[in-house]
Amino acid sequence: MTIEAVLFDFSGTLFRLEPDETWTTDxxxxxxxxFDAHRSAELLHHxxxxxxxxxxxAREQYAWDHRDLDPALHEQAYREVLRQSGVAGPQASRLYSRLVDPLAWTPYPDTGAVLKLLDSQRIPAAVVSNIPFDLRPAFVEHGWDRYVAAFALSFEIGSxxxxxxxxxxxxxxxAVAPESVLMxxxxxENDGVATTFGCRFALVPAVPTGERRDALASALRAHGLG
Incomplete structure (x- = not known):
C-alpha cells in the first residue's frame, strides 16, 4: 500500500538533547x-x-513511570533524580529548566530536509512523542512547524x-489508515509497536547529532519516499 503519512518520534529521532559542559560547570x-568530570558525566547520563x-x-517510581503524562510528575521524578545525584535548590531548578526547554534541543542534520520533502509530496507528517512539555517552539524556531500536520504529545493526549x-x-x-502509515x-518498543497496528516501521539510532547525517532521509528512501 502507498504511504500516505509519516509519523516521527521526537527525542532521538528528529531532535536530541545534547547537554555540554556548561550544564555542570558550576x-x-x-x-x-x-563536581568532577566523572560525577558530571554520571549526572548528565541520568x-x-x-x-x-x-x-x-513507590511514590517516586509512580512519578517516573507516568512522567510523560503530567508535567508535575515529570518535574517530581527529575527532582528526585537530581536529589540523588547531589543537586538541589537553585542548581536543580536551573538544570531542570534546561531539560524541558524545547529550544535547548538540537535537530538532526536532515530533519528539516525530510519534513520539507514530505510536504512537497503532499504527504502529511506528524510528531508522536512521549513528552511532558510543548515541543512546538523547537519547530517554530527553525520554521518547520508549517510542515507538521499534527503534534501528538503524550501530556496533551493523555496517552x-x-x-x-x-x-x-x-x-x-x-485521516489515514494505519496500513498506509510509516512510523x-x-x-x-515504543515506536516499533506501530507494526502491530499495521504500520510500517523504520528504526533510526539515537546517537549524537554529529554522528548521524542522513538516517531520516535514508529511512524514507528505503520505503519509496524521496
Missing amino acids: LVSDAGEP LTHPTQTLEFD MKPDRAIFDWTFERL VGDSP
Whole structure:
C-alpha cells in the first residue's frame, strides 16, 4: 500500500538533547565540593537517558513511570533524580529548566530536509512523542512547524507510547489508515509497536547529532519516499 503519512518520534529521532559542559560547570555538592568530570558525566547520563538505574520508592517510581503524562510528575521524578545525584535548590531548578526547554534541543542534520520533502509530496507528517512539555517552539524556531500536520504529545493526549490510543488519535487527525502509515523512531518498543497496528516501521539510532547525517532521509528512501 502507498504511504500516505509519516509519523516521527521526537527525542532521538528528529531532535536530541545534547547537554555540554556548561550544564555542570558550576555545580557543587552539599559539602561544597565541585563536581568532577566523572560525577558530571554520571549526572548528565541520568538526565538524558530514559532507562534509570537509580532506586525509587513507590511514590517516586509512580512519578517516573507516568512522567510523560503530567508535567508535575515529570518535574517530581527529575527532582528526585537530581536529589540523588547531589543537586538541589537553585542548581536543580536551573538544570531542570534546561531539560524541558524545547529550544535547548538540537535537530538532526536532515530533519528539516525530510519534513520539507514530505510536504512537497503532499504527504502529511506528524510528531508522536512521549513528552511532558510543548515541543512546538523547537519547530517554530527553525520554521518547520508549517510542515507538521499534527503534534501528538503524550501530556496533551493523555496517552503515551506504546499504548495504541496516542497512535489512533494521530491516525484520526490525519485521516489515514494505519496500513498506509510509516512510523520512524529510535525505540523498537515504543515506536516499533506501530507494526502491530499495521504500520510500517523504520528504526533510526539515537546517537549524537554529529554522528548521524542522513538516517531520516535514508529511512524514507528505503520505503519509496524521496
